[in-house]
Amino acid sequence: MFDFYVQQEYWFAAIQLILAMAGMGATLTLRDFKDVLIEPKAVSIGLGIQLLIVPLTILLLIKVLNLTGGVAVGFALIAAIPGGTVSNIFTHFAKGNVALSISITAITTLACLATTPLILDFLIAPYMSDNFIMPIAKIALEIGLYLLLPLLIGMIILKVFPRYADFFSKWCIRGSLFVIALVIIGSLGAGRLDLKAFGIINIAYVFILALVLVFLTRPFRKFLSLSKPDFTAIELEVSVRSINLGLLIKASLFPAAAGAADEFGNTVLFTLLLYGGFQLTAGATLIWWHRRKVDALHEADRRAQST
Numbered sequence: 001m002f003d004f005y006v007q008q009e010y011w012f013a014a015i016q017l018i019l020a021m022a023g024m025g026a027t028l029t030l031r032d033f034k035d036v037l038i039e040p041k042a043v044s045i046g047l048g049i050q051l052l053i054v055p056l057t058i059l060l061l062i063k064v065l066n067l068t069g070g071v072a073v074g075f076a077l078i079a080a081i082p083g084g085t086v087s088n089i090f091t092h093f094a095k096g097n098v099a100l101s102i103s104i105t106a107i108t109t110l111a112c113l114a115t116t117p118l119i120l121d122f123l124i125a126p127y128m129s130d131n132f133i134m135p136i137a138k139i140a141l142e143i144g145l146y147l148l149l150p151l152l153i154g155m156i157i158l159k160v161f162p163r164y165a166d167f168f169s170k171w172c173i174r175g176s177l178f179v180i181a182l183v184i185i186g187s188l189g190a191g192r193l194d195l196k197a198f199g200i201i202n203i204a205y206v207f208i209l210a211l212v213l214v215f216l217t218r219p220f221r222k223f224l225s226l227s228k229p230d231f232t233a234i235e236l237e238v239s240v241r242s243i244n245l246g247l248l249i250k251a252s253l254f255p256a257a258a259g260a261a262d263e264f265g266n267t268v269l270f271t272l273l274l275y276g277g278f279q280l281t282a283g284a285t286l287i288w289w290h291r292r293k294v295d296a297l298h299e300a301d302r303r304a305q306s307t
Helices: 001-005 009-025 030-037 040-064 069-080 087-091 098-127 136-160 162-189 198-215 220-225 229-237 243-253 264-307
Strands: none
Touching: 009 087, 009 136, 009 162, 009 243, 040 069, 040 098, 040 198, 040 229, 069 098, 069 136, 069 198, 069 243, 069 264, 087 098, 087 229, 087 264, 098 136, 098 229, 098 243, 136 162, 136 220, 162 243, 162 264, 198 229, 198 264, 220 229, 243 264
């Protein structure tokens, strides 16, 4: 059974991404992008951090921590992928600017058709063999087929069948989470997620990465005069990555083979899944923190009005 998963790993990764993006698309309309034109400052800042600051910061971490092999490549994948649909949900619960979060997610998702292969090529090259050639065209094609096309189909469903779009979106996202659970179970059953082999030190490195991305946006709020809702959206967009896309790219670049040991690919996979777990914990903490701050401000306003 687990050999079947290993043989079909690529399609498990593709299906979970297709479902996630179709579900996201069914929540988007062209009107969601109007804030980009009306108030481009926050969106521009968010895009700049996502596409420039995050990759450069992760490159610095790779150098400072002296990372090599699968962990370094896992870090590079996290740098190259955009924010995910979960960031929009977290922004809603944290009382941030949901429209801004959706705009940044959508734009970076579209941009990743070009940016993801380029960032990967820049960050991964030093850790690959001399004869390795980054399949830029292949990655771009997969992003188009499994990420952008389902996103467009979801948007069309919202436009044509608005009454059923919410149902469609919820079940697509639930289906994506279910397939990710199958990926984890299949990887564990095939012996690909070996905690001892991965090592405590590497777990610590991934935890450090999660902390760095959580605090990466802090200096930008006061320096660039961001409102609290805008800052909340950007902070969650930066720290919550599209691990769905990372799993697909990993399966494409480093496919598993049944019965064959693949320490390098397994380490890349473990890095992605571990960061996915850490980002959920970090996101939940940020939701609690931001809601606490917003509630405190509302309480202060209420007391000021009553006196």
